[in-house]
Amino acid sequence: MKLQRPHKIAIGSIVGFLFIVIFGWVVFPRLIKSQIKNMLALKQGNEIRDMYVKVPFPLTFKVYMFNVTNPLEISEKGAMPIVQEIGPYIYDEWKEKVDTVDDESDDTMEYRIKNTFIFNRAQSGSLTGDEVITMLHPLIAGIAMAVEREKPGALALVNKALTSIYRNPTHPFLTTTVDALLFSGVDIACNVTDFAGKAVCTQLRNEAKDLIEIEPGIFRFSLFGPKNGTIGQKVKVKRGVQNIMDLGQVVEFEGKPKLDMWGSEECNTYGGTDSTIFPPFLKEEDGLVSFAPDICRRLPAYYVENTKYDGISVRRYSADFGDQSKVKAEKCYCPSEDFCYKKGIHDMYKCVGAPFVASLPHFYLSDESYQKGVRGLNPTKDKHEIIILFESLTGSPVFAKKRMQFSLPIHAIPKVTTMANMPDVMMPLFWVEEGVELNRTWTGQLRTLFTTLKVVKVTKWLVLLGTLGGMGGAGYMMYQLQQQSVTITPVHTVNPNDLKNGKNNTISMVAQNGNNIRNGTSVGHVNRAMSTNEIDKY
Incomplete structure (x- = not known):
């Protein structure tokens, strides 16, 4: 039996409707998710694995120094510190993961961190690194504060040792070049013969991680020199092959399945990625949680808003150091059961073995007392907040500014000559910004993906509406044909x-x-x- 035109249109529309619903709303989304999973998993041979192991472009690493303009007034009279920010000193930071080992049984990858810093003179403008600045001496003040914290009975011994090693210092400040502080190093004469000096130098040799012995008894100290181009900490992460939502999750740090320095199980759990990769398909409420090895804690970033980056729809996230003095879940980061820092401060002593603290630059989002304790600070949102612009479908951070300030809390220590009159303040030393901004070479791949998705989305709705219109038109045409096929039999008059x-x-x-x-x-x-x-x- 030959089908009439309306029936043909109806059948074609129904078939088209079923096809576009199944393919456009079921098959295609699953296909895209499957492709993304395969693309992002850190299995050997994947392009993303090669980029993860060795980032093919440098990150921008900026350093801002706080120059102290009134050191004598501070040390002699306990005056309020006045600081002057100098920077940024800009470096190209090349990130690489070396000594990689895969374990397919538990879907993990182990590696060691290797970061290389190269000074970018062109971007640093007139700054060369030869500028002379004055800052609180990290070793003189740091040793005094650490001993008071751990062994206050040894302060008299430490005072003699500092006098011997630093040749009768009159204040706890260091004047040197920026380059020496950051990379080339400042010498420490530990070739002393007195008991106190030898005892402290032996302790430094055994415990200080950032000291290099350049010759017998002579150490060299710098903030980043020992980490530049050297193989560092060992990290083990999930590859995401078996479960893509585990991608990048830290499961071991320095061979330990969890930390052991903080006051609770929750704080000792890594609970995040290594910050260089995130799983796809994250929801807003999931946030972005990463583990920061430099401060030995996880740092959750919270959702702020939706925005655009180079034409791509992204989410904006931010992060801070919370408030351990008020938030119960963060009290595990307090230095002791009896003492917690105020809002915005994270104690690093248990992590690095020195009494430094971390915060946002200029004490942004920290308690006002820290900001008011030092003159010359000007915390602002645009310059000092942590920012991450994140594309959630592919799990790609397209723009990020990770900012952190390092400070040393000080107060008067009567048994240490150079610290006897110091004010009770949080002294800022320097702050850094590690940034990445994907250019069009990399965002172009994301734009191609989203253009394809947009075309498919528009097409499937057009086809869906077309098939619905076809079914409606076919129904109307069949109704018209039915009306035309009805006949009325005439009534005849009979003779x-x-x-x-x-x-x-x-x-x-x-x-x-x-x-x-x-x-x-x-x-x-x-x-x-x-x-x-x-x-x-x-």
């Missing part, structure tokens, strides 16, 4: 003479049928033996 002559076939049929009904015969049966005379009986 009485025709009845006698049996000329009216219609009446004859009726009469015959009527007779058959009385005889119990089916109406549909015609008795062709009946004559016209039999009709006359009626």
Whole structure:
């Protein structure tokens, strides 16, 4: 039987409707997710694995120094510190993961961190690193504060040692070049012969991580020199092959499945990625949680808003150091059960073995007392907050500014000559910004993906509407055809003479049928033996 045009349109529309619903809303999204999972998993041979192991472009690493302009007034009279920010000193930071080992049984990858810093003179403008600045001496003040914290009975011994090693210092400040502080190093004369000096130098040799012995008894100290181009801490992360949502999750740090320095199980759990990669398909409420090895804690970033980056829809996240003095879940980061820092400060002593603290630059989002304790600070959102612009479908950070300030809390220590009159303040030393901004070479790949998704989205809705319109049109056309196929039988006037002559076939049929009904015969049966005379009986 040949199908009419409306039926053909209806069948085609129904088939198209089912196809676009199944493919556009079921098959294609699953196909995209499957492709993203395969693309992002850190299995050997993947392009993303190669980029993860060795980032193909340098990150921008900026350092801002705080130059102390009134060191003598601070050390002699306990005056409020006045600082002057100098920077940024800009470096190209090349990130690499070395000594990689894969374990397919638990879907993990182990590596060691290697960061290399190269001074970018062009971007640093007029700054060369030869600028002379004055800052609180990290070793003189740091040793005094650490000993008071751990072994206050040894302060008199430490005072003698500092006098010997630093040749009778009159204040706890260091004046040197920026380059020496950051990379080339400041010498420490530990070739002393007195008991106190030798005892402290032995302790430094055994415990200080940032000291390099350049010759017997002579150490060299710098903030980043020992980490520049050297193999550092060991990290083990999930590869995301078996479960993409585990991608980048830290499961071990320095061979330990969890930390052991903080005051609770929750704070000792890594609970985040290594910050260089995140799983895809994250929701806003999931946040971005990463583990920061430099401060030995996880740092959660919270969702702020939706925005755009180079035409790509992204989410904006930010992070801070919370408030261990008020938030119960963060009290595990307090230096002791009896003492917690105020809002915005993270104690690093248990992590690095020195009494430094971390915060946002200029004490942004920290308690006002820290900001007011030092003159010359100007905390602002744009310059000092942590920012991450994150594309959630692929788990790609397209723009990030990780900012952190390092300070040394000080106060008067009567048993240490150089610290006897110091004010009770949080002294800022320097702050850093590690930034990445993907250029069009990298964002172009994301734009291509989203253009494809947009085309598919528009197409599937157009096809869906087209098939619905086709089904509606076919239904209307079939209704029209049905109306045209209905006919009405006309009623004829019968001549009485025709009845006698049996000329009216219609009446004859009726009469015959009527007779058959009385005889119990089916109406549909015609008795062709009946004559016209039999009709006359009626």
